[in-house]
Amino acid sequence: MKGVMKVAIIGGGPSGLFLTILLKERLAAVEIDIYEQNPEDATFGFGVVLADTGLSSLRAASPTVVDALAGAMRFSDRHSIVSHEHPITMKRPGAGGGAIPRIRLLAILQARARELGVRIAYHTRITDFSALDADLVVGADGVNSLLRAANEAGFGTTRRNLTNHFAWYGVEKAFANPALVFRKYEGGYFIAHYYPYSDTMSTFVAECDHQTWTDFGMEAMPQEARQALFERIFAAELGGYRLVSNNSVWRQFPVIVNQTWHCGNQVLIGDALTSAHFSIGSGTRIAMEDAIALADAVVAFPGDVPAALRRYDAVRRPEKAKLISASEASYNWYERIREWMDLPTPHEFVLRFMTRTGRVDLNRLREQYPSLMAELAAGGVGGMGGMGGSAATQP
Numbered sequence: 395m396k397g398v399m400k401v402a403i404i405g406g407g408p409s410g411l412f413l414t415i416l417l418k419e420r421l422a423a424v425e426i427d428i429y430e431q432n433p434e435d436a437t438f439g440f441g442v443v444l445a446d447t448g449l450s451s452l453r454a455a456s457p458t459v460v461d462a463l464a465g466a467m468r469f470s471d472r473h474s475i476v477s478h479e480h481p482i483t484m485k486r487p488g489a490g491g492g493a494i495p496r497i498r499l500l501a502i503l504q505a506r507a508r509e510l511g512v513r514i515a516y517h518t519r520i521t522d523f524s525a526l527d528a529d530l531v532v533g534a535d536g537v538n539s540l541l542r543a544a545n546e547a548g549f550g551t552t553r554r555n556l557t558n559h560f561a562w563y564g565v566e567k568a569f570a571n572p573a574l575v576f577r578k579y580e581g582g583y584f585i586a587h588y589y590p591y592s593d594t595m596s597t598f599v600a601e602c603d604h605q606t607w608t609d610f611g612m613e614a615m616p617q618e619a620r621q622a623l624f625e626r627i628f629a630a631e632l633g634g635y636r637l638v639s640n641n642s643v644w645r646q647f648p649v650i651v652n653q654t655w656h657c658g659n660q661v662l663i664g665d666a667l668t669s670a671h672f673s674i675g676s677g678t679r680i681a682m683e684d685a686i687a688l689a690d691a692v693v694a695f696p697g698d699v700p701a702a703l704r705r706y707d708a709v710r711r712p713e714k715a716k717l718i719s720a721s722e723a724s725y726n727w728y729e730r731i732r733e734w735m736d737l738p739t740p741h742e743f744v745l746r747f748m749t750r751t752g753r754v755d756l757n758r759l760r761e762q763y764p765s766l767m768a769e770l771a772a773g774g775v776g777g778m779g780g781m782g783g784s785a786a787t788q789p
Contacts, residue, residue, distance in 0.1 A: 402429065402527075402528035403429070404523070406504075409664035410535075411506075416686065423696070427514075429518045432516065439641075440595065440597040440640065442494055443491065449464060458506070462506075464492075468591055468593070470571045473589075475574050475747060482766070494591060529659060531659055531660045539666035550652055551652050553650045555649070557729055559601065559646055560645065560647065562599055563637040565595070567596055567633065567635045568590040568592065568596055571589075573586075574586070575587075578735065582602060582609060585728075586624070620644060647669070656706070668718050673725060680717050687709055687713075741774060
């Protein structure tokens with residue numbers, strides 16, 4: 395490749411915008427076009443979580459951008475888990491991380507991309523990717539990626555849906571700290587995960603298992619009735635506030651895996667490549683770290699796209715495999731939620747929850763959550779006894 399490198403990015407979300415910024419900050423001879431099918435000010439969802447460890451890795455790649463993001467975030471150093479109607483609140487290790495309105499996150503990234511001379515075409519849905527005048531075409535268009543869908547055989551795509559049902563809502567209330575509430579209600583098993591992301595708003599993820607979905611006739615319910623059901627079940631937490639819908643469609647999580655990360659001059663990143671389950675709270679971070687790895691590879695081989703894509707795959711795949719393994723362990727745990735919610739005490743439940751991914755064992759719990767371990771011990775499971783060894787390795 396000679397002269398200016400041309401890059402086409404499909405999708406104007408966090409990963410596509412961050413990749414754009416990283417390339418423009420580090421390569422003089424690169425032209426980038428972003429194609430986004432939605433309007434510029436459209437955002438589906440509410441708040442985005444970025445843990446402090448994730449912020450550190452992103453900041454190392456682009457300090458200016460990530461400092462701007464951090465300045466717009468609402469940080470929290472505590473989170474709560476409620477089961478058996480018993481709350482257990484713990485202090486997060488480190489700074490605790492925080493959340494930012496998704497629309498604010500996009501605005502900061504969009505502004506920086508424009509400063510660097512990137513062209514962003516909104517209301518633009520690309521269907522013929524071979525017609526793009528680009529040396530490199532990047533699929534950063536999320537779990538419903540059009541680029542991936544156009545060549546699933548080439549990418550080796552597999553997909554399946556989990557059994558639990560969920561929907562994302564907002565609440566015009568800033569909760570004191572993030573929390574997970576696991577509640578049995580009239581024979582059903584329900585979950586609420588909420589976290590504040592501004593001074594006036596919180597995200598509220600509603601979830602239930604498939605048996606509950608069936609028993610309550612939720613398939614036949616209109617969206618408004620499902621929303622009202624969760625408002626009733628979690629009335630104590632909502633405190634009179636209603637759930638806010640924004641494309642809050644009930645669905646089952648799609649597990650998407652691609653055996654081949656790049657095909658020709660096309661490459662996938664983020665959820666277009668591998669869907670990360672929302673229960674690990676790292677989807678945006680993982681996608682943006684994909685962008686870092688791809689940018690590093692392109693910068694290392696600016697005139698050789700095949701070599702850059704091989705480098706991206708070789709460097710990023712092992713690290714991403716660890717994160718996706720944690721995601722898989724977490725969603726498999728949630729798929730068995732009845733088993734865990736039927737444990738006899740909230741302390742046993744919290745222990746199982748905290749060790750569900752296999753990335754946190756008892757030693758790490760003792761190091762990072764000493765107060766929690768003391769509380770678990772007071773509840774009869776701190777010493778773990780016969781269950782200690784197995785608990786640390788449960789999914």
